[in-house]
Amino acid sequence: MIALALCIAQVNAQKIVEPVVPAGSNRSFQEAVIAVEEALEKGDFDAAKLKLKALPRTPVAIELDDSNIPVAMRPTILEAVRKAGLMWEQNTAVKVTVVPNGGHLKISFDKELPKGELGLPLGAGHLFSTDPAEPRLQVAISLSRGNPISPTMPNEVQNEVAHAVALYIGIDRSLRPGSVAFRTDLSGSGLIPVGAREMIFAQRLNEVTQTLKKAVESKTRLMPARPKLFLEVREVTLPAVIQGGEQTFNIQVTNNGNAPLTLMVEADCGCLVPFAPHQIAAGASGQIQVHVNTIDYVGKVRKWLYVHSNDPEFASREIPVQVSINPVFRLVRPGPSIIQMGEEDVDAEAFLWFDESTKILATAARVDGIRSEVELEPWEGMLADPEMGEGPMLRKGYRLNMHFKSSFIAGRSLASIVVTTDHPIFKTLRASLGFQRGIVALPERVYLGEIQKSANRAMFLLSRPGQDFKITKIETNSPHLKAASFPVQGKWEYRVNIEITGEQDAGLFAGLVTVYTDDPKQPTIVVSVEATVR
Amino acid sequence: MKLLLLGGALLFFGGLFAPRHRTAQTFMFLISGSAYGNLAPCGCTKPMSGGIKRRVSALRTLAGNGKRVLVLDNGGLVAGMARQDEIKAETLAESLKSVGVTAINLTKTEIALGPAMVEAMQRLSGEAFTSASFTEPNAPFKISGPFLIAGISESQGDAGAHLIGTNEAVNSAVTTAKQLSKHTILLLDGSLSAARDLARKHPEIYLIVYKSGGAAPSEPGTEGKTWLVTPGEKAKQLLQISGTEAAPLKYAVIKLGPEVKDDPTAGRAYDRYLDRIVREKLFERIPRGTTVAYVGSKACANCHMSAFEKWEQTAHSHALKTLESEKHDRDPDCVACHVVGMDSLSGFMSRSKTPDLADVGCESCHGPGADHSSDPAKYKFPNLGEKVCTTCHNPDTSPGFDFASHWAKVIHN
Numbered sequence: 001m002i003a004l005a006l007c008i009a010q011v012n013a014q015k016i017v018e019p020v021v022p023a024g025s026n027r028s029f030q031e032a033v034i035a036v037e038e039a040l041e042k043g044d045f046d047a048a049k050l051k052l053k054a055l056p057r058t059p060v061a062i063e064l065d066d067s068n069i070p071v072a073m074r075p076t077i078l079e080a081v082r083k084a085g086l087m088w089e090q091n092t093a094v095k096v097t098v099v100p101n102g103g104h105l106k107i108s109f110d111k112e113l114p115k116g117e118l119g120l121p122l123g124a125g126h127l128f129s130t131d132p133a134e135p136r137l138q139v140a141i142s143l144s145r146g147n148p149i150s151p152t153m154p155n156e157v158q159n160e161v162a163h164a165v166a167l168y169i170g171i172d173r174s175l176r177p178g179s180v181a182f183r184t185d186l187s188g189s190g191l192i193p194v195g196a197r198e199m200i201f202a203q204r205l206n207e208v209t210q211t212l213k214k215a216v217e218s219k220t221r222l223m224p225a226r227p228k229l230f231l232e233v234r235e236v237t238l239p240a241v242i243q244g245g246e247q248t249f250n251i252q253v254t255n256n257g258n259a260p261l262t263l264m265v266e267a268d269c270g271c272l273v274p275f276a277p278h279q280i281a282a283g284a285s286g287q288i289q290v291h292v293n294t295i296d297y298v299g300k301v302r303k304w305l306y307v308h309s310n311d312p313e314f315a316s317r318e319i320p321v322q323v324s325i326n327p328v329f330r331l332v333r334p335g336p337s338i339i340q341m342g343e344e345d346v347d348a349e350a351f352l353w354f355d356e357s358t359k360i361l362a363t364a365a366r367v368d369g370i371r372s373e374v375e376l377e378p379w380e381g382m383l384a385d386p387e388m389g390e391g392p393m394l395r396k397g398y399r400l401n402m403h404f405k406s407s408f409i410a411g412r413s414l415a416s417i418v419v420t421t422d423h424p425i426f427k428t429l430r431a432s433l434g435f436q437r438g439i440v441a442l443p444e445r446v447y448l449g450e451i452q453k454s455a456n457r458a459m460f461l462l463s464r465p466g467q468d469f470k471i472t473k474i475e476t477n478s479p480h481l482k483a484a485s486f487p488v489q490g491k492w493e494y495r496v497n498i499e500i501t502g503e504q505d506a507g508l509f510a511g512l513v514t515v516y517t518d519d520p521k522q523p524t525i526v527v528s529v530e531a532t533v534r
Numbered sequence: 535m536k537l538l539l540l541g542g543a544l545l546f547f548g549g550l551f552a553p554r555h556r557t558a559q560t561f562m563f564l565i566s567g568s569a570y571g572n573l574a575p576c577g578c579t580k581p582m583s584g585g586i587k588r589r590v591s592a593l594r595t596l597a598g599n600g601k602r603v604l605v606l607d608n609g610g611l612v613a614g615m616a617r618q619d620e621i622k623a624e625t626l627a628e629s630l631k632s633v634g635v636t637a638i639n640l641t642k643t644e645i646a647l648g649p650a651m652v653e654a655m656q657r658l659s660g661e662a663f664t665s666a667s668f669t670e671p672n673a674p675f676k677i678s679g680p681f682l683i684a685g686i687s688e689s690q691g692d693a694g695a696h697l698i699g700t701n702e703a704v705n706s707a708v709t710t711a712k713q714l715s716k717h718t719i720l721l722l723d724g725s726l727s728a729a730r731d732l733a734r735k736h737p738e739i740y741l742i743v744y745k746s747g748g749a750a751p752s753e754p755g756t757e758g759k760t761w762l763v764t765p766g767e768k769a770k771q772l773l774q775i776s777g778t779e780a781a782p783l784k785y786a787v788i789k790l791g792p793e794v795k796d797d798p799t800a801g802r803a804y805d806r807y808l809d810r811i812v813r814e815k816l817f818e819r820i821p822r823g824t825t826v827a828y829v830g831s832k833a834c835a836n837c838h839m840s841a842f843e844k845w846e847q848t849a850h851s852h853a854l855k856t857l858e859s860e861k862h863d864r865d866p867d868c869v870a871c872h873v874v875g876m877d878s879l880s881g882f883m884s885r886s887k888t889p890d891l892a893d894v895g896c897e898s899c900h901g902p903g904a905d906h907s908s909d910p911a912k913y914k915f916p917n918l919g920e921k922v923c924t925t926c927h928n929p930d931t932s933p934g935f936d937f938a939s940h941w942a943k944v945i946h947n
Contacts, residue, residue: 117786118596118774118786118788119562119596119774119776120595120596146595147595147596147597147598148598148599159793176789176791177581177583177789177790177791177792177793178581178583178791178792178793179581182789182791182793183793184788184789184791184793184794186591186592186595186596186788186793186794186795187591187595187794187795188792188793188794188795189795189796190792190793190795192792192793268749269748269749269929270928270929270932270935271929273936293924293929295924295928296924296928296929296930297747297929299747300725300726300746300747301746301747301748302746302747302748302749302750302751302766303748303749304749304752318752320751320752323748337615337646366823368821368822368823368877369820369821369822369823370821389688412617413819413821414616414617414819414820414821415821416821416823416877418823424921425921432614432615432616434615434616442648442650442651443620443650443651443654444617445810445814446654447621447624447654447658447810448657448658449624449628449658449803449806450628450799450802450803457657458654458657459650459653459654460650461649461650532802532806
């Protein structure tokens with residue numbers, strides 16, 4: 001009986017399931033850990049020691065094979081490799097050395113690599129090896145990249161090497177741009193930093209490696225940690241919610257493995273705030289809770305959750321999240337988008353309504369940017385909302401009776417309808433309002449962008465809807481700029497065709513077209529014409 | 535050798551141009567859209583994605599020599615109709631022309647800028663705008679190789695003049711494509727469900743690009759043989775699709791992060807944009823209202839010295855300098871979140887005229903302080919919470935913002 005109890009105790013003592021690999025490590029790292037653990041489980045400590053070589057070692061010895069690099073370029077490339085190592089050393093405990101041979105991470109260069117996923121030549125190719133006689137990770141960096149193909153720049157080499165170090169130490173490729181764990185075959189001249197993510201993982205993954213080393217040294221028998229992630233959903237579609245309303249959802253995660261499952265959950269947008277348990281015990285379930293910020297969005301929005309785990313089969317997974325957010329308010333002004341101002345004051349109206357589920361009160365209204373008076377009154381009636389794709393329907397809310405004072409400054413200007421409310425989030429509601437006074441040039445300046453030294457044509461309109469005027473003369477300030485006018489809308493809108501002749505000098509061309517009219521208040525209208533001649 | 539094998543494997547599995555049948559030509563579609571005026575990545579939390587310089591760079595690289603490549607944009611270049619939106623639209627149109635854009639959907643947002651601006655955008659884009667829905671200006675389809683591309687705008691509600699019904703516009707596109715023995719591609723200013731309905735009615739449609747908020751899906755949607763795809767919004771990513779005449783085959787989402795270099799041609803266009811908004815004094819043209827006067831952070835220091843000293847140590851106290859270094863300090867899109875009271879007649883005008891209102895100051899969060907500073911007992915400021923921060927630190931400009939950790943950086947009594 002005592003012997004049996006001792007035997008059971010011994011078996012239990014062998015069932016140490018550790019270390020727990022953090023989520024966000026790559027599959028090669030996770031498989032290397034399992035290989036060591038399996039050897040330890042069998043009590044084959046020599047094999048375990050051999051398998052340990054597949055785990056990242058520090059300092060990371062980079063074997064640089066520069067035989068394919070032109071001799072003159074070698075110092076530059078060596079400098080880029082060293083700088084990549086320095087980036088890691090300055091931000092993490094990872095040390096990097098460059099060695100002539102026998103490195104853990106071999107970097108070589110090829111003139112050109114084959115095309116990859118994007119149809120572009122690969123910027124680099126990566127290969128993990130489980131053969132202890134070979135470098136753990138071999139990376140071939142292309143000396144040319146992009147389309148059309150162009151030489152790989154030192155910064156790009158530095159980014160590729162820094163990324164290779166991330167892979168070597170076990171960090172999974174990031175799905176989010178912005179740090180060295182992400183990479184692309186597109187060209188990029190900027191340096192990509194070792195980010196917070198890499199800093200955290202460099203430490204955690206090293207802890208895992210050290211734990212396994214100690215287990216091998218102390219000949220401790222471990223059971224391989226095999227967490228197994230089961231996600232309840234592959235995508236999330238949420239019911240419609242009012243803007244600013246609380247929206248939270250849960251995703252159940254079950255660990256069907258024999259060891260703690262580690263989780264890391266990120267979102268592609270600050271509008272999704274995930275809270276996930278760091279660990280879920282073997283056989284247990286946990287909840288990823290996600291809070292959705294609905295304040296800044298309206299309509300159907302698709303965002304992404306990135307779930308990382310230490311299950312090698314599901315090191316990373318994307319979960320699309322569909323959110324449908326109804327606007328909390330609508331501020332609509334029927335009629336033309338631009339209000340025409342004449343000699344007289346002008347009245348206009350706008351309508352405001354809130355989602356029926358809210359109890360928001362509008363407290364005051366004004367218009368910024370123009371002399372005006374605004375009255376706010378309760379209102380109910382039929383109205384369309386074209387922006388939301390809604391035809392006329394019964395609405396209930398407020399009418400804004402706006403009275404704009406005439407003041408003759410010709411041109412187009414912008415004003416803002418401002419409504420204050422008693423709502424703690426939507427305290428101030430705004431909508432833009434355009435005004436046009438007098439004869440106006442549309443667009444107000446003519447822009448031709450970059451042009452060649454050849455004839456280039458453009459146009460502008462001179463417009464004063466409903467009020468006739470005549471163009472009496474047109475002139476320009478440059479012999480290289482010609483202009484002529486034609487009526488297009490009765491006698492209140494004219495088209496002015498212009499041409500830059502192509503004889504002008506290279507550089508910035510800035511000409512003026514002066515249009516003379518029969519209106520004594522606007523006898524001349526000057527329109528600038530600009531182009532960059534290359 | 536193993537590396538070569540790896541490369542070979544990638545070529546085999548991912549070979550975009552590898553012909554699947556000897557006679558079948560492959561085509562590549564590069565798809566963007568719904569930039570909504572986002573010309574540059576913006577924000578205080580790096581890294582930010584998107585921007586016209588990266589977009590054009592990626593388009594140029596992926597398009598290569600342009601053979602059998604269609605560059606498509608689903609419109610929505612801008613979201614407003616102010617002068618700044620016009621300049622943005624011109625900049626985007628000119629940048630897309632530089633990569634040989636095949637077609638741009640002429641949508642309600644472009645139409646809202648008026649006929650003169652539509653003509654200007656047409657000229658700057660190389661006549662790329664197209665719409666089967668709007669009868670004026672009349673450029674219903676674009677033909678490129680074996681494809682007919684039609685811009686379609688959903689016609690619910692009163693979307694303005696010259697808009698014809700969705701079904702009529704799509705019927706016209708599909709019928710014309712049949713007559714010309716072309717495959718139909720729709721650039722749809724409409725939702726996924728609208729795209730799905732159209733694909734059910736017209737199963738011969740090759741591809742529909744629809745509009746959606748947020749990011750692009752990692753896999754294409756399908757309805758029968760028709761692919762339904764969206765590049766998401768704010769031009770933070772591109773879609774790359776390849777296929778034969780028979781069907782689309784491959785799909786990839788290209789994320790436009792800082793790994794993608796800036797395109798020099800788009801960079802020059804962007805520099806001209808910045809120059810134009812300064813020369814046209816768009817900042818000076820912002821509508822401003824009458825509010826309680828702003829007094830500046832130094833005035834607050836008289837009674838709240840410890841809070842002032844804390845503020846001086848924060849990034850808020852040099853927020854305008856950040857913009858100045860990036861030449862955005864007269865950009866109306868940016869300045870509001872870097873100064874005090876931009877929407878008020880008593881607010882920030884310029885560093886020289888209103889130096890105490892430069893940067894994010896006390897009144898950026900607490901509101902104008904003239905009343906409070908004249909009689910603190912009578913005019914007390916209410917307690918503030920997280921909501922006041924998210925006015926500027928919203929998911930777009932500050933994607934990693936969380937109140938607790940950021941409040942710790944600026945905490946004061």
